[in-house]
Amino acid sequence: MKKILAVLAISVLLYACSSKKDGNMIVEGQIKGLKKGKLYLQKMVDTVLVSVDSVALLGTDTFRLTDNVDSPVLYYLTFDGNTTDKRILFFGEAGTITINDKVEVFGFNPEIKGSKNQEILDKYNLVSKKFQSQRLEFIKKDFDAKRANDKDLIQKLEEDYKRMVRRRVLYTTNFALSNADTEVAPYIALTEMYDASLQMLDTVNNKLSPRVKDSEYGKRFQEYLDNIKANQEN
Numbered sequence: 001m002k003k004i005l006a007v008l009a010i011s012v013l014l015y016a017c018s019s020k021k022d023g024n025m026i027v028e029g030q031i032k033g034l035k036k037g038k039l040y041l042q043k044m045v046d047t048v049l050v051s052v053d054s055v056a057l058l059g060t061d062t063f064r065l066t067d068n069v070d071s072p073v074l075y076y077l078t079f080d081g082n083t084t085d086k087r088i089l090f091f092g093e094a095g096t097i098t099i100n101d102k103v104e105v106f107g108f109n110p111e112i113k114g115s116k117n118q119e120i121l122d123k124y125n126l127v128s129k130k131f132q133s134q135r136l137e138f139i140k141k142d143f144d145a146k147r148a149n150d151k152d153l154i155q156k157l158e159e160d161y162k163r164m165v166r167r168r169v170l171y172t173t174n175f176a177l178s179n180a181d182t183e184v185a186p187y188i189a190l191t192e193m194y195d196a197s198l199q200m201l202d203t204v205n206n207k208l209s210p211r212v213k214d215s216e217y218g219k220r221f222q223e224y225l226d227n228i229k230a231n232q233e234n
Helices: 002-018 116-147 151-178 184-192 198-207 216-233
Strands: 025-032 036-045 048-058 062-067 073-079 082-092 095-102 111-113
Touching: 025 073, 036 062, 048 062, 082 095, 082 116, 116 151, 116 184, 151 184, 151 198, 184 198, 184 216, 198 216
Parallel strands: 025 095
Antiparallel strands: 025 062, 036 048, 036 073, 073 082, 095 111
């Protein structure tokens, strides 16, 4: 009887190991200093954030998570399921993606390798952060000018701000056009081109490759444009 129970126990263990979730995307790496906790791999499904895999770390700071990726989309790597404070946002795609970070600064400046779309998005974000810093500068200067009731300076700041917005729109549009064969292009168009004209949005959409048009973000971008045009007709 004991032998039968032992065989059953081994069979259950083997089944548990063999039934470990697998997929065409592997996310692995190290979170230095994380000796106890749980990492979640999450993504948006419609408008809901869902966990597609998780791993408990007990005495080790290395991890391995997987999912099946139909088309590249953004994923969240979260610590104990906390998506508002500690999280790493990255472009997931088929293949092996390596993410290294430190628990004390989790999500602040992670090292991400293996995702072509992430590399392109990182390049965009470098310039985007500069525009964001300029925007915050304008807000501060505008506040000070209004407090001092300096009308000439207020007008100049408004004109300079509009020029900065135009530069940002042109940069974003050109970046999307230059990377029209990647899923980053429709993603950026959806999230960053809110100041762009319909003509600019159409230009980006028409330049997308057939594969990207058929991706999740490509389809969402098309729906977004269709809604804009439908609202303009009404």
